[in-house]
Amino acid sequence: MSPVLSAGPFSAWLRAAREALRTGAGADVPCGDCTACCASSYFIHVRPGETATLDALGKDALIDAPGLPAGHKLLGHGKDGTCPKLVENRCTVYAHRPQTCRAYDCRVFAAAGILESPDKPRINARVEQWRFDYPTPRDREEHEAVRSAARFITNNAGLFPEGRIPGTPSQLAVLAMKVHGVFLEPPRVPAETARRIVEASRAP
Ligand code: SF4
Structure with missing residues (x-):
């Protein structure tokens, strides 16, 4: 190994x-x-x-x-x-x-919990092989938020407008990183989560 x-x-x-x-x-x-x-x-x-x-x-x-x-x-x-x-x-x-x-x-990719x-x-x-460290509880929360974002986008493609779903694993990983803040907020219904993701993805 x-x-x-x-x-x-x-x-x-x-x-x-x-x-x-x-x-x-x-x-x-x-x-x-x-x-x-x-x-x-x-x-x-x-x-x-x-x-x-x-x-x-x-x-x-x-x-x-x-x-x-x-x-x-x-x-x-x-x-x-x-x-x-x-x-x-x-x-x-x-x-x-x-x-x-x-x-x-x-x-x-390790951050988003996916492979190329x-x-x-x-x-x-x-x-x-990569392993992140979690010196504070926030480190763990943020990592879980990035992984949750990647899972949500993968499992709810139908909730996103055309052209808003990443076409490659690297695009998915980068998007998950960018919009992870949505998963640090209180949970919403899936359609509202998708709308917040699109909004967050437009930020510079
Ligand atoms: S140009 Fe880029 S891909 Fe090619 S060897 Fe150099 S670092 Fe690697």
Whole structure:
């Protein structure tokens, strides 16, 4: 069995993760020598303003991002799901890696109590290793609120307007993190909870 990994105190992690999402700043993840997310068949979004990154990656590694305005690109992966910039288990463009890579934090799945999709077994192995700490009762309450949000959204998809249900596990985990405050409030009927979730998801 794989050893457990400390994911840190839950409430401190939640605040930092939400701030990273809000500002676009990078996440401070104790990855160690893990490169699972660089070898899990992700298409990595690179925004037009990331000029140093676009130069470092080179045109040949990028494709136009479908459905997004001109200038948005995707960094693809090889047949085995590995990023072309990962060589001998090291990122060869680390100083200029995309914002998407900087922001990635697989603890979000552990926070929401879910796994990534089954085609990403290395990520899921890592997710199962993370353990949060609960230095105060609030840490535990907030973690339960994030898990409750993920469960509610999954089990009540019919209560949400079209387009408001996350299409991927990572979108679900991020949404659960964002709207968890709804589950720290007194319980409501499901339709009202769904309405509050939509409201909370619109917050910056
Ligand atoms: S650019 Fe670097 S950090 Fe991003 S997926 Fe590729 S190897 Fe990993």
